[in-house]
Amino acid sequence: MLKRLASGYGTGRTRGDWWKWKIEPLEIDAVLLYAQAGHGRRAGLHSDYTLGVWHEGRLVTIAKAYSGLTDAEIVEVDRIVRTTTLEKHGPVRICSPTLVFQLAFEGVSRSTRHKAGVAVRFPRIVRWRRDKQPADANSLADLVALIDAVATPGDAS
Numbered sequence: 001m002l003k004r005l006a007s008g009y010g011t012g013r014t015r016g017d018w019w020k021w022k023i024e025p026l027e028i029d030a031v032l033l034y035a036q037a038g039h040g041r042r043a044g045l046h047s048d049y050t051l052g053v054w055h056e057g058r059l060v061t062i063a064k065a066y067s068g069l070t071d072a073e074i075v076e077v078d079r080i081v082r083t084t085t086l087e088k089h090g091p092v093r094i095c096s097p098t099l100v101f102q103l104a105f106e107g108v109s110r111s112t113r114h115k116a117g118v119a120v121r122f123p124r125i126v127r128w129r130r131d132k133q134p135a136d137a138n139s140l141a142d143l144v145a146l147i148d149a150v151a152t153p154g155d156a157s
Helices: 071-084 140-151
Strands: 026-037 046-055 058-065 085-089 092-095 100-105 107-110 118-121 124-128
Touching (some): 026 071, 026 140, 046 071, 046 100, 046 140, 058 140, 071 085, 071 092, 100 118, 118 140
Antiparallel strands (some): 046 058, 085 092, 107 118
């Protein structure tokens, strides 16, 4: 956020003296690993996704995303989730890794809270990568490289 020095802190949505500064998101391609039914009008469809990237020959989870697909795409993904389910754990379905999504996020950092050792900030699906196979998805090393590139912006090329 950018704020005029003379402006005060008000309640509600302040306009005029405050600006939300949006940055270009970082992006990677990730594989759908788990799916869970949504809420509200999406309650009957699997629309909450856990995505992963490659690390040492296996897929590791790096983010959960709940937005970015059209209603028609959610219906199609739901059908695929139901046909590729390997296991069910309560409301969560573990899926055969067949779908690749382009994931955008505002930042990435190292994290001891997450098994993969990284955390992405505000992840969302940008598009369904029908042109890619799971083997084409990014790796954990790619995410770590983004951490280093963001830390030294002048050095990234």
